[in-house]
Amino acid sequence: MRPLEYRRAEDPRRAVTAVAGRPGAMFLGAGTNLVDHLKLGVARPDLLVDVSHLPYDKIEPRPGGGLRIGAAVRNSDLAAHPLVRQHYPVLAQALLSGASPQLRNLATTAGNLLQRTRCPYFQDVTTPCNKREPGTGCSALEGYNREHAVLGASEHCVAVHPSDMAVALTVLDAEVRVLGSGGERTIPITELYRLPGDRPDRDTVLKHGDLITAVDLPGLPMAAHSAYRKVRERASYAFALVSVAAAVQVRDGAITDARVAFGGLAHKPWRAYRAEEALRGVRVSAAPGDTLAEATTAAPIAAGGAASTGENAGGTSTVEDLRAAADAELADARPLAHNAFKIPMARNTFVAVLRGLLREEGATR
Amino acid sequence: MRVTFTVNGSRESVDDVWEGESLLYVLRERMGLPGAKNACEQGECGSCTVYLDGAPVCACLVAAGQVEGREVRTVEGLADGGRLDPVQEAFVECGAVQCGFCTPGLIVQTHALLARRPDPSDAEIREALAGNLCRCTGYEKILDAVRLAASRKTGAE
């Protein structure tokens, strides 16, 4: 039998010390990802430090707005929390589109953030994989790569990040609180994840022994106008081919601010800065919402043709502007042999999410 | 290692557990409780659903050590002595059981749904059971069973 030690952490600092001091040690949260990896042989720790009982199971309003979400809060509790549903619908929607009810009852905030890719080569220990065993090569690059990255990949790894929740947090300007050997620090979620580069074995910037203790959400008014949509081949219980999280702010008939992130396209949740920039100033054609709805219905986003109603200043419709914003972000996308469809799918999902948000925006005024 | 926890109301200790074993393995192979099923052992099918501290979870993804001191209820613990729970009864009567391998997981998940929401809509039933794969029934009879169990449970109140 492979020697494996299990310890239940009673104190955060000692947990950090225990893991930091032993290369084969790992934190164990709920285990929904790690226990599977133990069976598959993808993870081969010699010590599990169970941190699921540490006092990080609260969701608390922060002074001055925002929420602190404990690292051990269960996904189901987070999705159901009234403040989350009210102020951060994108987060509740992302959580509920992930996994299954039974898994959400187990899975924790920190564990969700740190779940590893579903790349089939990563999961199959008989195949080369730079993420699992650095230096062995990337089997997906020339293999079956339908589910893989089109943005930010490298020749060493084309895997995508599997979390839905992390995509939502990426548009919420979330910050991750980390306890390490050197004490506490805060990392913006947009800086937590790495692109693969030549070190695809490292998903995040965390060091061995760093323990996520909480996720802080700032008070972000536009987050109340946010949404998450996920495209997959089954109605539930499947990972995203493409997903989009977005929040918008509209003033005087134009988008004044926006946050957008893509899931399923890259090694990390992909914050779409260029698309956000392109969205700012887009006129929401001839609000109120009815007209927009008509315009968008008349101009299916999958079609290339010009829209017939609701023209904007430049002679374009809102839907065309949305499409252009998506294209701005996706201009650098590089498909692999089997996943070129992800680019139009991402664009269409982007337009659908924004269109929906703008329509809601119109309807609420 | 030794793991001590409450299962179906009784406090049990199990010795010589390897740290890499799952709760599912401990229940099935060490405690003689094979009701929770091993269809995938990867959290992908729901056949191993058990209550852990009152919440239905996939027992295959819980490491054995994590249940120390906690409370587990399995499909074997739902009947009241010789009397089936209304959910169990309804699954038999409605033809919701064919090969039956998904059944224990569905029974526990349905039991939890009806405890939380005694009169669920079809959409709520579907959403609650979306993590339980069944390959035999096409789910129609399962929906019938959940509706029948709900009507009996609310009728009994």
Place this chain on the structure above:
Amino acid sequence: MTVEAARRGGEALGDSALRPDGVLKVTGEFAYSSDLWADDMVWGVTLRSPHPRARITGIDVSEALAVPGVHAVLTHEDVPGEKFYGLEHHDQPVLAIDQVRYQGEPVALVAADHPETARRARDRIRVGYEVLEPLTDARRAALDPSYPKVHGDRSNVVRHQPIRVGDMAHARRVAEVVVRGEYEVGMQDQAFLGPESGLAVPAEDGGVDLFVATQWLHVDQEQIAPCLGLPTGRVRLTLAGVGGAFGAREDLSMQIHACLLALRTGRPVKIVYGREESFFGHVHRHPARLRYEHGATRDGRLVYVDAEIVLDGGAYASSTSAVVGNAASLGVGPYEVPNVRLDAYGVYTNNPPCGAMRGFGAVQACFAYESQMDKVAEACGLDPVEVRIRNAVAEGSRLATGQVIDMPAPLAAMLEDARAFPAPPPTGTADVRDLPGGVSNTTHGEGVRRGVGYAVGIKNICYSEGFDDHSTARVRLETVGGEPAALVHTAAAEVGQGLVTLQAQIARTELGVRQVTVAPADTGVGSAGSSSASRQSYMTGGAVRAACEAVRERVIELAEERLGRSLPGASLHDGRVVAADGLAVASLAEVLAGRAVEETREFRHRRTTALDPLTGQGDSHVQFAFCVHRAVVDVDVELGLVKVVELAAVQDVGRILNPLALEGQIHGGSAQGLGLALMEEIQVRDGVVRNPSFTDYLIPTILDMPPMRTRILENADPHAPYGLRGAGEPPTLSSTPAIVAAVRDATGRPLTRIPVRPEHISCG
């Protein structure tokens, strides 16, 4: 309605009798093959090849044997008897000898006292492989004689079955409308939930007792014993609880392996596959490429069909020959076609082995011929239902094999029924769970288009082409506690379909007793044949009825002896012998007087004949069954997502024996067809499986399955017991093409490949 029917509590034939194993299954007490346990038991695991094609240069097990807790490590050298086995051809090695032919082929076995120990020891077996380029092009394997061979000198073509009818040259001149299509069917998995598993217990007589989930105990036994070097009688099999089958348990998986380890270690050996291993542990549905050309008159009457079907059998033959036979003989569908040129091939490649899955052979062809019928309809400007009605077979019609349908075949009426189902209402946009994408929140109704599609299928019931098939039943009637009780014993595998319920219903009805026990299935009684080809109600149902009739005759004789007069036309009812005039003349308890009456009978269906190897002519099938589906879908044309709004099925079952169980078969079969239409495919690249898990191989969830309507007809087949018709497979044929037709209707896309992916609908 169904629930009420069930609560009526009827337990005779025709009632919705409840499963006798239902209570055990809902309480978790039913013992499946993976639940078994024995004192001193050890665990077996299998080392499998990571390569689809390689020469084995050496196997070193010494390190594995040295792992503490390991009891045995076996390779092909440890197989004492025959080294090969197989259903139709003995072409599959028990453990790979000098080469591997598919990824996942078993190479070595380990037994250890803990499964983790066994797995770690397995990792220490050193196998030298000289990796070769895998042969994965099924079409070249079928048609290119220069393509390298998978099995030494043996042809890559496992079977080629042509069908030749009429005068094709003339037909081509006559046809006014010609439509062509090339279709592809991906590799579907049965995806039963109960993994391959069992317990082998060494016996004192040097033999072995195997408790296992299988579809056919005796065919397992016949394959296992020679490999163990044992006489058949010393390998005894008992059916353990079966967690679904759908064809995937026709071939052996862990049976010989567990027995080898048990005989070597002298201890009970349990083998339980994990889900990933299960994907390598059984055969799959043959992926297929189908090229069709249909010629018709302008008013939509078929003039000819010209078709080529290539079925990829993978590394070993399994039931490929029978699959080819079905694809060929049923390849034009339930239509009258005067001229046919069709060639069906099943071939060896280094892809995963393929064999039986619900509807085999007929499923692949049905997707293609039904897609073609829609094209004919479109070319002729006809409604898709109308074109099918104009060509539908009926009783008396001649199939492409020349076989005349000598039983009711009310296909035209069934199509009318399907068309007459009320249309489901438009989907509201209030609840995203009803929309394409469901809880993923992908659409709120924008970009959603509705489509409607129809399809029909024809499936042969029972084994075909001259196979001398039979089932055996032993029925015993005695008094238990003063009450007459029947014991039914067969070797038939209950795999979830409800055969145990049906056997008891038959005994109750035929013997007029309430108390009926169905004994566990084992090899202590004669073969029942396989729980496949929708044949068990027919065959084992027929056998149980025959045995009951024999018991009944004996009991009436006993009553005659007792009463001293003859009782012509007497029957058994409600625990009594009832004379022809309807009066009870004696109770069974009196007649039996403490004795038991036991009879064993073999039941055979009527003879069939082989297909002519050159023309494909022959009365090859026992019975035909038909199902019609209408599918209504909503498609998000922007994201390529499909929501099946409703499936409606019309099926003729000859006679309804258990409404509740029957509906379950139609629902479940339709769901598997939905899976093949929209999501299910084993992804194989260069012979390597890339998605062996339930996260990556998607089967429908409860959110994917729509509400179903069913209309069940009872036009009795005069040749069949009770007039029944096998029911399990037909719904799996027609639901797939109906759904794809509906998606085409919504999108205008050609959709020639299944499963249909989002990128085939948009984003492509």
